[in-house]
Amino acid sequence: MMRLFSKFNVALLTVGLMVIVGCNDSSNSKPYPDDSIQPDADSGDVSPSEDISADTDDDTASETLEDVTQETDEGDIVPDGDDVPDDVPEVDPYQAARMAFQLYYKERVERTVLAYNRFFLFGDTTFAINIARSAIDREGDFFEIVPGPKDNNAIGNSARNIWFAYKIFRSRSLALAAARAFEGMEFITTVSGHSGVTGRNAYPNWTMTIDGENKTVTRTRDGGPVEPPIVPDPALEEEIISTFFDGVTIKYRGExxxxxxxxxxxxxxxxxxxxxxxxxxxxxxxxxxxxxxxxxVPEPYLWAGAYFSNHDSRDNYRDLAYGYLAAKEASEDPDADPIVRAAAAKAWAAGLANGDLIQANGGRIQTVREGQPWENTEVSGGIRPDETVEIEDLGSLSNCQMVYLARAISSEGLTLPLPTLPEPGAMDSMLSPFLDDDVGCLDAEEEHFCSHLGTSICGKTWGQVNELTLSGVGLVDMIKDMESETPGSAEAIFGHFYGNFDQPMESLMGVVEYARIVGDQALYDAAQFELAQITEVSRLLATLIYSSSDPANEADKLYWTALIEAQGGIAPNIEHLGLFTKAEAHNATLEAMLVMPDTPEGAxxxxxxxxxxxxxxxxxxxxxxxxxxxxxxxxxxxxxxxxxxxxxxxxxxxxxxxxxxxxxxxxPHHARYASVYLLAALPLCDLAPKALDCRWAVLGCERPDLNDDQKVDQADLDLFNTAKDEFTGGCSTENNWCNGADLDHSGTIDEEDIEFMNAAQGCWW
Known part of the structure; x- marks a missing residue:
């Protein structure tokens, strides 16, 4: 039975946790909330059914693995001595290649990126950002699209995933898409006229019609022609129109x-x-x-007349950070197309400006607030648009993982030993009144600082969250007690708290990514060590909170955690990746949008x-x-x-x-789409090839299409088997690689080719 003290203390804790959640603009706002397609069914819609869709050392600021190793593991969820696994375990030697081909064969990646450029990237021809909400009306080859509005979007993640697609497949169309997305990263960081001030989204404020048949584009505002303040390169613009809009006309209502x-x-x-x-x-x-x-945006700023969505928050910071980091990597890739490197360099410069502004303001994201002079900036979300004063603003970085990610993406960069940095939005002061005195929390009026990558609340690491106690009972043990007495009860109190767990976990993955890109092995090891701790906690909380009340949500959280792990170089639980059925659903939706039927009038x-x-x-x-x-x-x-x-x-x-x-x-006469995400698992092909291996995917569907009918089916398998029986010697260009059956051009028809052909059944191009 639940301990007698708990009834009262749990009620107090509930208030504390709700206060913390209230300081965020979304309780479930990670870039890929559950990696499932969400209907655009806001409560204000008339017909939603029609929608588609740490330990702190006082004497040092250095962070090493030794710094975070305790004399005892008592109370730790993950023992400090546990090693970070180096490799992702394989279920069978071909599963990773099989899954990667079926999800991301070359021609399919091209199709999904084409659809995303048409239906979910908005701005102009040569730059665009994601607004993850789209209303589409189709009549023949004419489309009308109304983007957004939407508070939280995948601006950085979409740029990052397109970069990984280009990095893996290296096609010209993906180069154009990557350049367009990186140019969009610069736009979202500069549109306000304040260097480094970002928006949740932004509109150039024009209606743009792209005629893919005649390769023309028109822009109007209030019914009259308008010229972009930055004139696109005519040849590049024409190539982008030919690549992504050939044969269709799309009117983007962006005013x-x-x-x-x-x-x-x-x-x-x-x-x-x-x-x-x-x-x-x-x-x-x-x-x-x-x-x-x-x-x-007012005169005389460059983007005067445009609109940007203010009060960008820590909730969105990781998304933009991922895009900036991808831009840094792309800008320094000597093999990348010049248009990619040039656009990425501008995006990375914008990211540095954003990071420098956050550093200059003590770890606080800046904005232009309603009713204030445009030349003034202040911390985001201190006063809501409805004029309510927030108990804590939305722009103050609230966990050490994000604090160090923001420092990494600044002119100062990040390395070991770590600097001591302010944590202005620390959750400690709101939660500490409900915790035991001996937990070690600072007094509410004291300033909070970070000196370790793994710090969570009140000086504990994320692996030590069970040492956060109420009347002697740890946070994790309390959840276990609640679930034991009343299954499903923990979700009501701790579900919202866990809903914001994405912020520190994704931020820490960002630090791992930064260390990988800059080649800082010591920082990489330290960040990866802490990432292993926090992902273990994430899995534990997902199971404790949701296994009884919401198994589907538990599966979503475990999938998301496994994706983060794998991208951070940690072995994920392959079972939790669930054969990537969620990623498959997004691919299928994007492909279907390319051939969507004409839209009827609404009821x-x-x-x-x-x-x-x-x-x-x-x-x-x-x-x-x-x-x-x-x-x-x-x-x-x-x-x-x-x-x-x-x-x-x-x-x-x-x-x-x-x-x-x-x-x-x-x-109403538009089909409504929301939360359709692009290539969410594709980076694993580069970062975790034992989970997803794109060695067949890069060869594409055309390679196993032995009869050249633009699909792979039984007829191709029959030709493959015939060639396998016919050719007993080597395969080479002289015998057309054994009539094409040596799919990987290894010189023989072997088990690899058999598995490849079987995996390719059903692909088309």
Whole structure:
């Protein structure tokens, strides 16, 4: 039975953990939240069913393996003496190659990158960033796409994964895609006009139509032509259009006023009524009351007229960091295409500017806040867009792993011995009042600093989290007690806390990646050692918290942890990778989008439905009194969307003019997609080839297509078997590699070729 003390103390701890979660803009915000395709089903949508989709040494700041080894392992989840496994265990000698081919054969990678460039990368022809939310209308070869808005996106991860695709396959189309993504990394870091200030997303603020048939592009703003402030190279622009847009015309509606005030009223009635309709033009547009606004860049800045999404936070930092690190590696790759190196160099310079700004402000991400002079910057998220003062801002780095990642991506860089750095957003001060006095937490008013890569809370490493005690009971033991007494109860209290575990774990993987790229073996070993500790804790918490209440969520967390491990050079649990079925689902979705059917008109919306959706969003989705009062004061009991004989009308509020007249808006007619991710597991082919080995994938589907009909099936297998029986000698160019059956051109038809042909069944190109 649960210890008697726990009832009260658990209630106190719940408050503490909820406070910590409240300081983040998402409780489940890692770049690949569960690696499953998510329907774009915000509560404000009218028809969501139609959506697709440490130990701290006082006398030294150095970090070595000896520094984090204790005299005793008592209370540690992972004994300090455990070695980091060097290799990923193989289930059979061909599984890694088989899985990699089926997931990422060359032609399939080209298709998914093509789809991603069309449907999930936005900006201009030669630069683009991911906005992980897309509404698509198709009629024949004409597409209309409405991107976002979305607070948390895979801007850096998509650039990183495209870089790994290019690094592995080295095709011209992937070079163009990598350059486009790296140029986007520079855009997101410079669009505000402040060097190093990043956005959650950004829009150049134009409607861009790419005509892939005639190889032309037009840009308009408010109906008139607009010229980009940085003119694209004409030859490069034409090549990108030919590569990614051949045979189709795509109209990108990238003007936020059009998106929020014309598209959204009848598509997201609830969110439009409560948030979007309360514009602050001409200065900014409301997007999410908790976390961000779309700020309009003023003159005389280079990107005047563009919009950037402010209050970028630590929740998004790892994503951008991954993109910057990929840019550093690409910029220094002597074999990379010159356009890749040049774009990557600009992205890495932007990353250094971002890191330097964070360092100059004591570990705090900066932004331009609503209602303040544009030339002023301040820490992100101190005051929410709804004017609520946060208990802790969103921009102060809150774990030592992220603190050191940010230092790595700065002009000062990172090496051993580690410097002592401020941890301004430390969770300690919020959690320590609920922990035992002998845990060793600092007083709430004391400043917090990092001196070890593995520090978690109150000076403990992540491997020592069970030494965080309440009335003598460790955090992990408390979860075990709760689950033993009432299965599923731990999720209610600790699920949100674990939902933010991605921040330190992914940040630490970023430090491993940085050390690999710069060739710092000592730093790599130290970071990898700590990564092994934190991933072990992640697996333990996933199983304890979710195995009873939500096995699917447990599997998702274990899969995500295994991906991080493998990319950090640690042997993952192959079982937890689950045959990569989640990655397969994303590939299949992207391929299907290329051949999606024409989109039908959406079902009509009744006025009764509009009333119900708006009221439900007001009551159940608005947790801010300011927002609820604003809605009632402006709209009373009548939402700002209505049905007419011709369709739908809306109105909005603006500071100077008050409530506008009713005006016509469009009805639903787009397919909605969200959280479709690109090549999430592909980096394992480079970083963990015993988990995924691309040696067959780089040869592609064309190699085993022996009858040249652009697919591999039984007919090709029959030809292979015939050649295998016919050729008993060596294979070479003289006999066309034994009529093509020596698939890997090794000189003989052997077991490797047999396995390759079997793995290739069903591929097409």
């Amino acid at each position: 936020p006023e059009d998106i929020l005030l014309n598209f959204m009223p009848a598509n997201e009635v609830g969110r439009y009524s409560v948030t979007y309709s309360h514009t602050m033009l001409p200065d900014y547009l409301r997007v999410s009351d908790c976390c961000t606004s779309l700020m309009k 009509p919306i009744t006025q009764e439905t509009i009333m119900e959706v708006a009221e439900d969003f007001y009551k159940n989705r608005s947790n801010s009194k300011q927002v609820r009062d604003r809605y009632r004061d402006t709209w009373g009991d009548t939402p700002p969307v209505r049905v007419t004989e011709e369709g739908y009308e809306a109105r909005y509020h603006e500071p100077a003019g008050g409530v506008t007249d009713w005006y016509p808006v469009e009805g």
